[in-house]
Amino acid sequence: MKGFNVVITPKIAAHEGTLSFFEKGKEIAFDIKRIYYIYDLPLGCRRGFHAHKELQQVLFCPWGRVDVILKDGKEQETIILDSPEKILVLEAGLWREFLSQKEGSILCVGASDIYKEDDYIRDYTQYIQWVNHEKNTI
Ligand code: T46
Numbered sequence: 001m002k003g004f005n006v007v008i009t010p011k012i013a014a015h016e017g018t019l020s021f022f023e024k025g026k027e028i029a030f031d032i033k034r035i036y037y038i039y040d041l042p043l044g045c046r047r048g049f050h051a052h053k054e055l056q057q058v059l060f061c062p063w064g065r066v067d068v069i070l071k072d073g074k075e076q077e078t079i080i081l082d083s084p085e086k087i088l089v090l091e092a093g094l095w096r097e098f099l100s101q102k103e104g105s106i107l108c109v110g111a112s113d114i115y116k117e118d119d120y121i122r123d124y125t126q127y128i129q130w131v132n133h134e135k136n137t138i
Pocket residue numbers: 034036038047048049057098107109115
């Protein structure tokens with residue numbers, strides 16, 4: 001399935017802790033205009049259930065484990081975010097669902113734009129229509 005990339009970041013490990021990073025032009029291709037994070041995620045909770053028409057994102061889980069289920073209307077893939085050094089770079093256009101697999105998990109997101117509700121498709125039937133008829137006209 002196209003539209004996403006899992007990257008292991010560079011990291012600098014020391015006795016005092018480990019530092020990971022990613023940069024525009026290397027691991028990601030877009031400017032980050034917004035950062036948000038979801039924390040205190042209960043075990044087994046599900047969020048997401050939407051697609052973005054234009055927003056690009058980079059997601060990572062600095063603590064815990066979050067499974068990201070991606071759908072493009074034909075195929076499905078599950079990405080396991082269970083390590084601070086693993087980032088998921090998401091292009092626009094994929095349906096996504098998030099499942100917390102550890103109590104207290106944290107999900108961090110760097111996004112290419114500010115919050116715009118009209119960029120969301122929150123109904124799966126509408127998503128399938130959009131994928132099949134409108135996606136490539138944007
Ligand atoms: C995504 C996943 C990982 C805002 O007012 N500003 C914001 O920047 C965001 C992200 C959300 N909100 C409001 C909109 C809703 O009333 O916060 C509420 C919860 O948002 P939502 O239901 O979209 O939460 P998730 O966890 O389903 O999705 C969020 C992001 O919206 C989405 O872009 O990829 O986190």
